[in-house]
Amino acid sequence: MTESGKPILYSYFRSSCSWRVRIALALKSIDYETVPVNLIKDGGQQFSKEFQALNPMKQVPALKIDGITIGQSLAIIEYLEETRPTPRLLPQDPKKRVLVRMISDLIAGGIQPLQNLSILKQVGQENQLAWAQKAISSGFNGVHG
Ligand SMILES: N[C@@H](CCC(=O)N[C@@H](CS)C(=O)NCC(=O)O)C(=O)O
Structure with missing residues (x-):
């Protein structure tokens, strides 16, 4: 603070x-x-x-x-x-809430970290685009419900 x-x-x-x-x-x-x-x-x-x-x-x-x-x-x-519970960010209904958590985890664990700067350096410039596209599309395909 x-x-x-x-x-x-x-x-x-x-x-x-x-x-x-x-x-x-x-x-x-x-x-x-x-x-x-x-x-x-x-x-x-x-x-x-x-x-x-x-x-x-x-x-x-x-x-x-x-x-x-x-x-x-x-x-x-x-x-x-x-x-600081108000206004609430998560839905009250547990089934809706778990969907929000699932999508959040997919993005924060399955899509974005695979393409942060330190990972892209390891992947190499010529492979970066294909790598990022694969991470994004497989992450988005993981969303259902
Ligand atoms: N799981 C972490 C990921 C944090 C993360 O990947 N941060 C990126 C920016 S979005 C970063 O600081 N990258 C620095 C680097 O790759 O050197 C979170 O959700 O906060």
Whole structure:
């Protein structure tokens, strides 16, 4: 939290994981401050010692709130949902709720991490497009219900 008591979001403007958290914060009207972590500049600011101390995974987002620092976008969103329950983000009906969780896990575990910067580097420039397309289409094909 800042001295004024606002949560601090460590975020990169192009990061879809950070977007998820920014959307949840906005829907819940939570006032916060942003510390930009540029994933490209300076060889990647996520690799700095200061940021690694916050999130040893060297990834955004991370949220400082209520005296703790949370990494992983879905864990952050769940924490916000539990501690600031209105307006609710998850449907009341368990069958609808599990569908939301399934889609969220598919995106956050089965689609997006397969194409983050560190993975694309390993895949090599010439294979990146096909790799990303495969991750996206197999993830989308996993949605049913
Ligand atoms: N499962 C994590 C994934 C976090 C993640 O992949 N973050 C990306 C940006 S969207 C990142 O920081 N990448 C840095 C890198 O690949 O070096 C979450 O949902 O928060």
